[in-house]
Amino acid sequence: MDTPPSPTDARDLPSLLSDISALEQLADEWPEELRNAANARGEAIDALNAEAFKRLIKSLKEAPDFGPALKNAAADEIVYTVLRRHGILKPTLFERVEEALESIRPMLASHGGDVELVAVELPRVTVRFLGACDGCPASALTFYSGVKTAIQNYVPEATEIKQAKGLGGGDGVQFVSPFASFQKDGWTETLDLDDLPDGATQALDVNEESVLLSRFGDKVTCFSNNCAHMGMRLDDGVVEEGLITCPFHGFRYSLESGECLTAPEVQLQPHGVRVIKNIIEVRLIK
Ligand code: FES
Numbered sequence: 001m002d003t004p005p006s007p008t009d010a011r012d013l014p015s016l017l018s019d020i021s022a023l024e025q026l027a028d029e030w031p032e033e034l035r036n037a038a039n040a041r042g043e044a045i046d047a048l049n050a051e052a053f054k055r056l057i058k059s060l061k062e063a064p065d066f067g068p069a070l071k072n073a074a075a076d077e078i079v080y081t082v083l084r085r086h087g088i089l090k091p092t093l094f095e096r097v098e099e100a101l102e103s104i105r106p107m108l109a110s111h112g113g114d115v116e117l118v119a120v121e122l123p124r125v126t127v128r129f130l131g132a133c134d135g136c137p138a139s140a141l142t143f144y145s146g147v148k149t150a151i152q153n154y155v156p157e158a159t160e161i162k163q164a165k166g167l168g169g170g171d172g173v174q175f176v177s178p179f180a181s182f183q184k185d186g187w188t189e190t191l192d193l194d195d196l197p198d199g200a201t202q203a204l205d206v207n208e209e210s211v212l213l214s215r216f217g218d219k220v221t222c223f224s225n226n227c228a229h230m231g232m233r234l235d236d237g238v239v240e241e242g243l244i245t246c247p248f249h250g251f252r253y254s255l256e257s258g259e260c261l262t263a264p265e266v267q268l269q270p271h272g273v274r275v276i277k278n279i280i281e282v283r284l285i286k
Contacts, residue, residue: 207284209224
């Protein structure tokens with residue numbers, strides 16, 4: 001049996017945090033009254049510690065070399081974590097950008113994608129879409145409406161948000177949808193690019209799923225062949241100037257971005273697309 005650490009043993013941050021998390025999970029099982037009492041006790045101790053740290057910092061502020069000494073002390077991850085928890089240290093620029101990206105990740109994940117921070121060089125922040133977001137036709141919309149707004153909310157001094165190229169590429173790669181270039185596996189070869197003329201849309205089955213492939217110049221998009229209204233097949237709908245109209249109740253969609261013009265709160269389910277050596281490959285997003 002493991003011997004529990006003595007209070008004088010040096011502990012690392014992960015083991016200390018894991019103790020806290022285990023105790024919090026234990027308390028989750030308690031009756032509400034006990035849980036509230038335990039939470040209130042924890043908050044009272046936090047408030048006491050926060051006040052003590054504030055006074056300590058205030059009284060030491062005038063000491064020579066206080067700033068560099070504090071910076072030095074905060075290089076220790078445990079010291080840093082505790083000072084951050086009590087609001088003594090403010091989040092760094094990187095942490096604020098990461099917080100912003102974290103806030104948008106659930107939305108990106110729902111499209112099978114992710115985003116990573118590439119660089120912060122104020123006023124510019126550069127990010128890269130990953131997974132299904134990389135090259136996805138809806139990514140321009142996703143990017144400007146989601147990621148950019150989130151970053152500017154958390155880091156108002158970032159006035160320029162740039163999108164770095166995806167991680168795709170390699171021999172013969174002609175096109176990769178934004179979120180998709182990160183994905184190495186799960187691709188299915190479909191048509192030769194020459195068999196999908198510019199401006200054309202074609203329905204086909206990929207791994208037993210019906211999809212719509214559309215070509216816009218060098219770019220190819222792929223969406224589920226199901227209307228976002230009631231899930232009916234779209235491929236009997238009229239296609240005109242990059243828009244498809246559902247034959248059932250008339251919802252209209254952009255085949256370039258997947259946006260629904262009839263009900264902007266819904267959109268077509270996108271799938272990853274890439275063109276390698278003139279072959280269109282699709283990666284289904286479940
Ligand atoms: S199912 Fe497409 S508009 Fe209703």
